[in-house]
Amino acid sequence: MKINMGAADRAVRLLLVAVIALLYFTGNISGIAAIILGVLAVVFAFTSFTGFCPLYYPFKVSSIRRNK
Structure with missing residues (x-):
């Protein structure tokens, strides 16, 4: 899993x-x-702590700022 x-x-x-x-x-x-909402909260907490969102992966989306 890549952040x-x-x-x-x-x-x-x-x-x-x-x-x-x-x-x-x-x-x-x-x-x-x-x-x-409880299930959603658990998913949000897990993704926040790991830094990986499985829904971002197939679309190659990243919310990490990159310095150019």
Whole structure:
């Protein structure tokens, strides 16, 4: 796995994970919405910590800034 996510991309995903967790633990989301958003949060957390997004790979997308 080659890193294809920049720092800003990773930070936004971690922020979304925090928001989803906050909504869940305060009881604002429940049921199917909580399950779907929970799975999404786990995926976002995993991709943020590894720096690799599997959906970027087939399209050869990278959010890493490259100095020229």
